[in-house]
Amino acid sequence: MNDLESDPKRGGLRHIVRLGPYLRPVRGRVIGSGAAVLVSMMCGLAIPLVIQRILDGPVAEGDAPGLLWPVVAVAVLGATEALLFFTRRKLIAGPSTAVEADLRADLYAHLHRLPIAFHDQWQSGQLLSRAVSDLSTIRRFIAFAGIFLVVNSLTMVIGLGVLFFLDPVIGAITLACSLPLIAISTVFESRYSVLSRRSQDQEGDLATTVEESALGIRVLKAFGRGPELARRFAAEARELRGTELAKVRVLALLWGSIIMLPELGIALQLLVGTFGIANGTMTIGTLVAGVTIATYLRWPVDSIGWLLAETNQTATAAERYWEVRDAEVTITDPAEPQRLPADGAGLLRFEDVRFAYPATGGERGGEVLSGVDLEVRPGETVALVGPTGCGKTTLTALVARLADVTGGRVTVDGVDVRDLRLEELRAAVATAFEDAVLFSASVAENVRLGAPEASMEDVRTALRVAQAEEFVDALPWGLDTRIGEQGLSLSGGQRQRLALARAVVGKPKVLVLDDPLSALDVQTEAEVEHALRSVLSGVTALVVAHRPSTVQLADRVALLDDGRITAVGTHSELLATNTAYRTLLSTLDDAGADSERTRV
Numbered sequence: 001m002n003d004l005e006s007d008p009k010r011g012g013l014r015h016i017v018r019l020g021p022y023l024r025p026v027r028g029r030v031i032g033s034g035a036a037v038l039v040s041m042m043c044g045l046a047i048p049l050v051i052q053r054i055l056d057g058p059v060a061e062g063d064a065p066g067l068l069w070p071v072v073a074v075a076v077l078g079a080t081e082a083l084l085f086f087t088r089r090k091l092i093a094g095p096s097t098a099v100e101a102d103l104r105a106d107l108y109a110h111l112h113r114l115p116i117a118f119h120d121q122w123q124s125g126q127l128l129s130r131a132v133s134d135l136s137t138i139r140r141f142i143a144f145a146g147i148f149l150v151v152n153s154l155t156m157v158i159g160l161g162v163l164f165f166l167d168p169v170i171g172a173i174t175l176a177c178s179l180p181l182i183a184i185s186t187v188f189e190s191r192y193s194v195l196s197r198r199s200q201d202q203e204g205d206l207a208t209t210v211e212e213s214a215l216g217i218r219v220l221k222a223f224g225r226g227p228e229l230a231r232r233f234a235a236e237a238r239e240l241r242g243t244e245l246a247k248v249r250v251l252a253l254l255w256g257s258i259i260m261l262p263e264l265g266i267a268l269q270l271l272v273g274t275f276g277i278a279n280g281t282m283t284i285g286t287l288v289a290g291v292t293i294a295t296y297l298r299w300p301v302d303s304i305g306w307l308l309a310e311t312n313q314t315a316t317a318a319e320r321y322w323e324v325r326d327a328e329v330t331i332t333d334p335a336e337p338q339r340l341p342a343d344g345a346g347l348l349r350f351e352d353v354r355f356a357y358p359a360t361g362g363e364r365g366g367e368v369l370s371g372v373d374l375e376v377r378p379g380e381t382v383a384l385v386g387p388t389g390c391g392k393t394t395l396t397a398l399v400a401r402l403a404d405v406t407g408g409r410v411t412v413d414g415v416d417v418r419d420l421r422l423e424e425l426r427a428a429v430a431t432a433f434e435d436a437v438l439f440s441a442s443v444a445e446n447v448r449l450g451a452p453e454a455s456m457e458d459v460r461t462a463l464r465v466a467q468a469e470e471f472v473d474a475l476p477w478g479l480d481t482r483i484g485e486q487g488l489s490l491s492g493g494q495r496q497r498l499a500l501a502r503a504v505v506g507k508p509k510v511l512v513l514d515d516p517l518s519a520l521d522v523q524t525e526a527e528v529e530h531a532l533r534s535v536l537s538g539v540t541a542l543v544v545a546h547r548p549s550t551v552q553l554a555d556r557v558a559l560l561d562d563g564r565i566t567a568v569g570t571h572s573e574l575l576a577t578n579t580a581y582r583t584l585l586s587t588l589d590d591a592g593a594d595s596e597r598t599r600v
């Protein structure tokens with residue numbers, strides 16, 4: 001999902017308006033903060049009017065004692081202005097960060113609910129930049145740009161009104177110089193919004209590159225691909241720089257016009273005012289007050305373009321945020337959930353199961369599974385074998401509903417997995433993957449991800465089953481040892497055994513293992529499988545097998561080929577009767593032997 005450029009005509013503001021429900025709980029403080037800054041600006045506007053009175057009154061008449069109250073008024077107005085500015089900051093800091101935190105928490109929770117298919121299609125860097133920099137942009141808008149856009153517009157209107165009241169000519173000159181600014185800002189806004197979206201997407205791409213390089217650092221180092229990646233990164237960074245420079249050019253053009261026009265206006269006011277004073281149609285106080293107000297209005301007028309740019313950037317950030325939040329959660333609890341039978345022993349069945357990946361890049365995804373029928377009886381271990389890419393992993397993902405069948409059904413104890421609440425299904429079915437991902441947490445916390453309520457005794461039993469207790473006890477803090485990002489400080493075999501412990505800790509009825517033993521040496525693999533069998537004798541297990549040794553430990557073997565189960569039987573039956581199985585096994589043999597040689 002890259003380089004989506006927003007169409008300015010689509011009305012980016014609606015993406016900001018959709019943030020409304022998040023602002024509702026803090027609206028009192030947001031409005032209070034806006035009111036504080038508006039009153040503070042009004043105090044600033046009032047000061048030139050008092051100055052007018054001073055110049056045309058006590059100063060013109062040489063009345064020194066008459067200066068006292070106007071001077072006190074200026075001091076009080078100045079102090080109030082400063083105090084209210086401070087109040088604005090204090091009022092808005094809490095709400096803006098609270099909204100940012102709520103948006104971020106909801107995004108994170110939504111990411112967890114979204115199906116694997118969503119995560120397959122989105123780069124993690126794009127998600128990261130939306131969760132971090134786009135939300136910071138939204139926070140800045142709530143705390144600053146949003147409020148000032150309203151307050152500065154109001155100040156402009158009120159200030160112009162005061163100028164017209166003071167002297168219609170001075171008012172008209174200021175208005176004439178402000179109107180072109182609004183036109184220029186509108187043109188600038190549409191150009192800036194396209195650039196702003198582009199730069200935010202490019203930032204996401206950069207984040208993806210950094211993240212993938214950090215995760216794959218071993219591969220990159222082993223293949224000596226660091227310099228090439230660095231060149232690619234530099235090219236991406238240059239592209240982002242180009243977009244940022246284009247943004248600066250648009251801003252520079254805008255600022256040029258913004259600075260020039262008000263200066264021109266002040267020059268004209270001085271000219272007209274000097275003639276007015278000479279003709280006796282204007283007082284010195286009125287001219288000074290008019291020029292001071294026009295100068296005071298420069299910030300509200302000047303800032304409009306910049307505030308519109310911030311609004312644009314926020315609209316883009318909000319659009320990017322909602323793109324993720326609007327992604328459909330396709331795997332949900334059923335409307336009328338069923339329960340698993342209390343006396344169910346864990347019968348797993350695939351009935352005419354079909355599956356096709358969603359279409360990507362305009363191409364329709366072909367069917368990977370086209371009518372799979374398979375029964376794994378309670379307590380039985382079935383090994384799933386088949387040529388590479390035939391759909392073994394895909395089939396295992398359907399049991400715990402990491403993806404949903406596109407035809408047929410998967411049942412556990414006779415209940416369609418789609419009729420179960422996800423929580424109940426995932427407590428009954430545990431999955432361990434080929435890639436043993438561990439999290440930055442203690443050993444115990446990593447194992448407990450499989451069953452958060454598990455007692456310390458349950459954790460120990462699971463570790464024992466997975467032949468992991470011994471090495472965990474040898475770690476510096478035993479079960480409390482924090483393991484590094486993705487458990488990188490552990491060996492591949494240790495990580496696999498912890499992943500196995502995590503799968504069995506909840507005592508599931510059905511265990512789905514997607515070749516989780518691939519990183520173990522033959523002896524440890526046999527120990528783990530032996531322990532798994534003896535301790536969890538009541539578990540139904542479907543194991544994707546890439547090694548003959550794994551196949552031999554299963555009660556039966558199912559051969560998946562061309563989207564269907566083409567043979568089921570014991571290892572020796574299939575060996576004796578099925579040519580395709582014999583051929584496949586000889587390739588597995590070779591692969592197994594190769595991997596053993598690699599280890600030696």
Ligand SMILES: Nc1ncnc2c1ncn2[C@@H]1O[C@H](COP(=O)(O)OP(=O)(O)OP(=O)(O)O)[C@@H](O)[C@H]1O
Pocket residue numbers: 120357358365368386387388389390391392393394395
């Ligand atoms: N997320 C995905 N989107 C589209 N196609 C996919 C996706 N994941 C897998 N496939 C395709 O589906 C087919 C089956 O993949 P799967 O990983 O299930 O095979 P496998 O039998 O487990 O392979 P292996 O033995 O190599 O692990 C392959 O052609 C693969 O390219």
